[in-house]
Amino acid sequence: MFLSLNAFAQTGKIQGLITDKEGLYVPGANVFIESLKKGDISNFDGKFTIVAVPAGTHTIRITYLGFKDILQEVVVKENETTSVKIALVSESIQLDDVLITSYSLGSQSKALNTQKNNLNITNVVSTDQIGKFPDANIGDAVKRIPGITMQVDQGEARNIIIRGLSPQLNSVTLNGSRIPSAEGDNRNVQMDLIPSDMIQSIQVNKAVTPDMDADALGGSVNLITRTSPQSFRLSATAGSGVNTITNKRILNGSFLVGDRSKNRKFGWMISATINDNDFGSHDVEAEWTDEFAYTNDAGEEVEMEVNPYTNVFEERTYLVQRVRRSFSANFDYQINDDNNIYFKSMYNWRDDRENRFRLEHEILDAEDIGLGDFTITDNTPTMFPVEVKRQSKGGIDNDRNKNRRLEDQKMQNYTLGGNHVVGKLKIDWMSSYAKASEERLNERYAEFETEYSINNAISDTRFPLFTAVNSSDFNDLSSFEFGEITEENQYTEEKDFNAYVNFELPSDFFGHGDGFIKFGFRGRFKTKLRDNDFFEYDLEDAYPILSAIPTKDYSNPDYLAGSQYQAGLFADEEWLGALDLTNGETVSDEFLRANYNVKENVFASYVMTNQRLSDKLSVLVGVRLEHTKLTATGNNILDEDTLDGTLTEESSYSNLMPGLHFKYDVSDKTVVRFAWTNTLARPNYVDITPTLDVVTGDEEVFLGNPNLKPTTSMNFDVMAETYFENVGILSGGLFYKNIKDFTYTFQSETTTDAFGPGTTGFEVYQPLNGEKASIFGVELAIQRKLDFLPGFLKNFSVYANYTFLTSDANGIRNEDGEEREDIDLPNTTPNMLNASLGYADRKFNARLSGNFSDAYVDEIGGSEFDDRYYDKQFFLDFSTGYSINKNLSIYASVNNLTNQPLRYYQGESGRTMQMEYYGRRITFGLKYDLF
Numbered sequence: 001m002f003l004s005l006n007a008f009a010q011t012g013k014i015q016g017l018i019t020d021k022e023g024l025y026v027p028g029a030n031v032f033i034e035s036l037k038k039g040d041i042s043n044f045d046g047k048f049t050i051v052a053v054p055a056g057t058h059t060i061r062i063t064y065l066g067f068k069d070i071l072q073e074v075v076v077k078e079n080e081t082t083s084v085k086i087a088l089v090s091e092s093i094q095l096d097d098v099l100i101t102s103y104s105l106g107s108q109s110k111a112l113n114t115q116k117n118n119l120n121i122t123n124v125v126s127t128d129q130i131g132k133f134p135d136a137n138i139g140d141a142v143k144r145i146p147g148i149t150m151q152v153d154q155g156e157a158r159n160i161i162i163r164g165l166s167p168q169l170n171s172v173t174l175n176g177s178r179i180p181s182a183e184g185d186n187r188n189v190q191m192d193l194i195p196s197d198m199i200q201s202i203q204v205n206k207a208v209t210p211d212m213d214a215d216a217l218g219g220s221v222n223l224i225t226r227t228s229p230q231s232f233r234l235s236a237t238a239g240s241g242v243n244t245i246t247n248k249r250i251l252n253g254s255f256l257v258g259d260r261s262k263n264r265k266f267g268w269m270i271s272a273t274i275n276d277n278d279f280g281s282h283d284v285e286a287e288w289t290d291e292f293a294y295t296n297d298a299g300e301e302v303e304m305e306v307n308p309y310t311n312v313f314e315e316r317t318y319l320v321q322r323v324r325r326s327f328s329a330n331f332d333y334q335i336n337d338d339n340n341i342y343f344k345s346m347y348n349w350r351d352d353r354e355n356r357f358r359l360e361h362e363i364l365d366a367e368d369i370g371l372g373d374f375t376i377t378d379n380t381p382t383m384f385p386v387e388v389k390r391q392s393k394g395g396i397d398n399d400r401n402k403n404r405r406l407e408d409q410k411m412q413n414y415t416l417g418g419n420h421v422v423g424k425l426k427i428d429w430m431s432s433y434a435k436a437s438e439e440r441l442n443e444r445y446a447e448f449e450t451e452y453s454i455n456n457a458i459s460d461t462r463f464p465l466f467t468a469v470n471s472s473d474f475n476d477l478s479s480f481e482f483g484e485i486t487e488e489n490q491y492t493e494e495k496d497f498n499a500y501v502n503f504e505l506p507s508d509f510f511g512h513g514d515g516f517i518k519f520g521f522r523g524r525f526k527t528k529l530r531d532n533d534f535f536e537y538d539l540e541d542a543y544p545i546l547s548a549i550p551t552k553d554y555s556n557p558d559y560l561a562g563s564q565y566q567a568g569l570f571a572d573e574e575w576l577g578a579l580d581l582t583n584g585e586t587v588s589d590e591f592l593r594a595n596y597n598v599k600e601n602v603f604a605s606y607v608m609t610n611q612r613l614s615d616k617l618s619v620l621v622g623v624r625l626e627h628t629k630l631t632a633t634g635n636n637i638l639d640e641d642t643l644d645g646t647l648t649e650e651s652s653y654s655n656l657m658p659g660l661h662f663k664y665d666v667s668d669k670t671v672v673r674f675a676w677t678n679t680l681a682r683p684n685y686v687d688i689t690p691t692l693d694v695v696t697g698d699e700e701v702f703l704g705n706p707n708l709k710p711t712t713s714m715n716f717d718v719m720a721e722t723y724f725e726n727v728g729i730l731s732g733g734l735f736y737k738n739i740k741d742f743t744y745t746f747q748s749e750t751t752t753d754a755f756g757p758g759t760t761g762f763e764v765y766q767p768l769n770g771e772k773a774s775i776f777g778v779e780l781a782i783q784r785k786l787d788f789l790p791g792f793l794k795n796f797s798v799y800a801n802y803t804f805l806t807s808d809a810n811g812i813r814n815e816d817g818e819e820r821e822d823i824d825l826p827n828t829t830p831n832m833l834n835a836s837l838g839y840a841d842r843k844f845n846a847r848l849s850g851n852f853s854d855a856y857v858d859e860i861g862g863s864e865f866d867d868r869y870y871d872k873q874f875f876l877d878f879s880t881g882y883s884i885n886k887n888l889s890i891y892a893s894v895n896n897l898t899n900q901p902l903r904y905y906q907g908e909s910g911r912t913m914q915m916e917y918y919g920r921r922i923t924f925g926l927k928y929d930l931f
Contacts, residue, residue, distance in 0.1 A: 012076040013421060014050040015337045016084040018042045018062065023230035026088055028114030030063045037513020041117045044201065045227050051424045052506045062086060063668070065113045065723050081337035081421070109727045111201055119610060119620050120661055121207040121673050121719045121733070126200070137324070138199055138223060139191030144834050145204055146781045146801035149853035151870065152902050154281055154320055155918030156192040163206065163735065164775050164805045164828030165218030169681040169711065172221045174413050175344050177432035178213065180494035182409055184530050184594060185686040193348050193411055195273045195326045197237070197254050200226045206735070207661065207675035207717045210606040210622035211502060211520060214657050217681040217713045217739070225328055225344055228267030232259040239891070239925020245560065246319070248278035250923055265334045275324045280317070282560040283916040286464045287312035288906045290865060292381050293366035294374065301366045307380040308911065309456060310464040311363040315565050317554045321353040321404070341418040348411040353404035356393040357554045357570040361386040361454060361466045373453070382456050383469065390480055390546065391447040394573040401442060403577035408439045426504040433497050440490040446571040448480035448546040461910045465564055475568055477547035482540040487581050488590070490532045497525045512612035519607040528598045528685045532591035535584030550575045560899065560917030589695060592635045593702055596689040599631045600682070620661040627654045628682065634691035634704055647690040649706035655680050669725070675717040683708040683743055687767040694755050701755050703766040709741040728784035737775040742825065743767050744812055747862035771811025773825040778804045800835040814863050829856040846880040855909065868913060871903035892924040
C-alpha cells in the first residue's frame with residue numbers, strides 16, 4: 001500500500017473562485033492538476049481549494065459540462081496561498097462549416113454539474129429549473145424530483161415522501177442546518193411554508209455519507225439559499241392571479257438585491273417575498289362500517305353483519321386566506337485567502353386564516369334505533385336515523401383574525417459558519433439556531449344539532465350521499481338545537497440548536513492522487529413543546545336554536561365534488577367572531593393528551609476517507625456514531641378529564657452506522673455509483689411521550705410508548721448517469737432498503753378492567769415497533785433539449801422521471817393480535833411519474849407539466865377493512881413566459897388543470913373516505929433582472 005501525506009514537501013495552496021460572465025457563482029466545476037492528480041470541486045459559492053501543491057508553476061484544468069475545458073497556469077509559492085479567479089464564458093464552436101452556439105450557463109447547468117461531480121447519489125435542482133414550473137412553494141418544486149411524492153394540504157404540497165418513506169422518516173435542512181417542525185404530533189417539516197423563489201438550489205441526498213446526519217431513512221433534502229454576488233445584482237417580480245374556486249385574487253411580489261465591497265472582502269444579499277392567496281376547498285368525508293346494531297322490541301341490542309355502508313357522512317366548505325412572507329439576509333467576509341466567515345438567515349411567516357362550515361351526519365347508537373326506524377335492502381342499510389350537526393368554525397373579530405381561525409406559523413433560522421485552511425488542513429464549522437412555532441388562538445366553533453332519518457345513497461360508493469327522508473328537515477333551522485360553543489388555543493414550538501466542525505486532510509493511499517481523510521463532530525439540541533387548552537360555554541339559553549341567530553347559506557350549485565352536495569345554512573362567522581366568550585368551562589379531554597414537553601440531544605462523530613483506486617474508480621468509506629438522549633414528559637389522565645399528575649421518562653440509545661460508496665467514471669460524461677449505507681429515524685415526539693388517557697365516554701384508551709426504538713435501515717443503491725453535452729441527463733438505478741423497528745399504531749381491545757373499573761372491552765391505541773420491512777425500487781430519468789431535431793423543433797425539451805416501488809412489512813398485528821400478511825409499508829407509492837414538455841427560444845418559453853403518484857396505504861387500521869389509503873393523483877400544470885428585453889419579462893401559469901382532488905379511501909379504492917377539491921389557480925406577472 002502506498003501512503004503519501006506530502007508531509008515534508010515545500011508546498012503551497014491554490015484558493016480559487018469560479019463565476020459566470022455575470023459574476024454569479026459556478027458550483028460543480030471540476031478543477032484538476034493532471035500532473036499531480038490533485039484537484040477539487042467548486043462548492044455552491046463557486047470556491048475551490050487545493051492544498052499541498054508543490055511550489056512551482058502548474059496548469060489547472062477546469063472542466064464543466066456544456067463548455068470547453070479551460071487551462072490556466074498558476075504559480076504556487078512555498079507556504080503561501082495563490083488566489084485564482086476564473087470566469088466561464090460562452091463560446092461558439094465551429095464544426096464542419098456549421099456554427100453551433102454553445103449553451104448558456106444557466107442554473108440547471110450548474111445543478112447538473114454539481115450532481116455529476118458529487119461523491120454520493122443525489123439529485124440537484126436549481127432555481128432555473130424550479131422557475132420553469134409554476135410552483136409557489138418549495139414543496140411543489142420538490143415533487144418534480146425522481147422518487148419523491150408529496151402529501152397536499154389545501155391544494156399545496158406540504159409533506160415530503162422520499163422513496164416511499166413517511167415524511168417524518170426524512171430530514172430537511174437549510175444550508176446544512178436542520179429545519180425544525182411546527183407540527184404537533186410528528187416530525188414533518190411543512191414544505192409549503194418556504195417560498196420557492198427564496199431558494200437557490202435543492203439537493204436531495206438519497207445515499208447519505210458519514211459526514212451527514214443519519215436520520216434520513218428515505219433521504220435528506222438540503223435547501224440552499226442565495227449567496228452574495230461578486231457584483232451588484234437586483235431582481236424583482238410582481239404578479240397577481242385568481243383562484244377559480246372562489247374567484248378571488250392572488251397577489252405576489254419579491255425582490256433580491258446584493259453587492260460586494262470595493263475590496264471584494266464583504267458581500268451581502270437581501271431578499272424578500274410575499275404571496276397573498278385567497279382561496280378555499282370543497283370537501284366530502286365519510287366513514288365506513290360493516291356492522292349494524294339496533295334494539296328489538298324486547299329491549300335487547302341486536303348486532304348484525306351487513307355489506308359495507310357509510311355510517312358517518314360530512315360535507316365541508318373551506319374558505320382560506322394564506323399570506324406567506326419570507327425574508328433572508330446573508331453576509332460573508334473574506335478575512336484573507338485562507339479564512340472566511342459567513343452569516344445566513346431566513347425568517348418565514350405565514351398567516352393561514354380559515355372558516356369551515358361542516359354538515360355532519362352520524363348514525364344513532366343502537367339504543368336509539370328501533371325495529372321500525374331503518375331499512376336494510378339486500379343486506380345494505382339504506383335508511384336509518386342520524387344525528388345531524390351544523391358547525392361553523394371561525395375566530396375573533398380583530399385585524400389579525402378577521403373572524404377566521406388564524407394559524408400563525410413561523411420558521412426562523414440563523415446560521416454562523418466559517419471555512420479555514422491551516423497548512424494542509426481544511427476546517428469548516430457551523431453553528432445555528434432555528435425555531436418553528438404554530439399558534440392558533442381563539443379558534444371558535446358553534447354547533448347546532450338535530451335528528452332525522454336519511455336515505456343512504458350507496459349505489460356509487462365513490463360519491464357517498466345522505467339525503468333527508470323528509471326534505472323539509474334539512475332546512476328547518478328551528479329544529480336544530482344548541483349543541484355547543486367552544487374556544488380553543490393551541491401552541492406548538494420546536495427549538496433546534498446545531499453545531500458542527502469538520503476537518504479534512506489530503507491523503508493518497510493507493511498512489512492515484514486526489515484523496516482525503518475527513519472527520520468531525522456534531523451536537524444537536526432540541527426541545528419540543530405543545531401547550532393547548534379548550535373551553536366550552538353554556539349559551540343555550542341565549543341561543544337555543546339555529547333560527548335565532550344570523551345565518552349564511554353555503555350551498556353552491558358549482559360545488560366541485562358535485563352539485564348533489566348542498567351544504568345549507570350555518571351560523572354566520574361574523575356573529576361567531578363578535579361573541580363575548582368569558583367564564584368558559586375547561587374541557588380537559590380535548591387537550592391534555594396533546595400536551596407534552598420533550599428534550600432530545602444528539603451527539604455525533606464520524607470519520608471517513610475518499611480514495612482513488614484507479615484513474616476511473618474512487619471509493620468513500622467511513623462510519624458515523626450517533627448517541628441520542630431523551631427526556632419526555634406527558635400527562636396521566638383518568639376518567640377523561642382528571643389529571644393525575646405528569647409522567648416523565650428518560651431514555652437513550654446509540655447507533656453505529658458504517659457507509660461505503662463507489663464512483664466509477666466510465667467516461668467524461670458517464671458515471672456509475674454504488675452505495676451501502678445505514679440510516680435511522682427517531683420516533684415522533686407524541687409517540688414516545690409517556691401519556692395515559694382513558695376516554696370513558698368513547699370507551700377508548702390512548703397510550704404513549706417511551707420504549708419505542710428508532711427505525712433503522714440498511715440501504716443499497718446503484719445508479720448510472722449519462723450527461724449530455726447540451727446540459728441534460730439520462731439516468732437509471734435500483735435501490736433496496738431493509739428496515740427494522742418501524743412504528744405503527746396498534747389497535748386492541750381490553751379483556752380486563754386494566755385501566756380502571758368498567759374498562760373491559762375498551763379500544764386501546766398505542767404506537768408499537770413492527771419487526772421489519774423492505775423496499776425495492778427502480779428510478780429512471782431523462783432531461784434533454786431536443787436540439788437534434790430540425791427547424792423550430794430543436795427548441796423543445798423533455799423532462800421526465802419514473803420511479804417504481806414495492807414493499808413488504810412484517811410484525812404488524814390486527815385487533816385480534818394476529819400478525820397481518822401481505823401488507824405494504826405505509827406511504828410506499830408503487831408508481832411515481834413526472835413528465836413535462838417545454839419550448840424555449842430567445843424570447844418565448846412554455847411548459848406543460850404532469851405529476852402522477854399512485855395510491856398507497858397511508859394508515860394501518862385494526863383490520864384490512866379499516867386501512868386508510870391515499871388515492872392516486874395526477875396534476876397537470878402549464879406555465880409560459882416572454883422576454884420583452886434583456887432585463888424585463890412577463891410570465892403566466894395555470895395550476896391543476898385536471899382539478900385533481902385530495903382523496904382517501906377505506907379498504908378498497910371505491911370506498912371514499914375523503915375527496916377535497918381545490919379548483920385551478922391562474923397567475924401572471926412581471927419579472928425584472930438587472931445584473
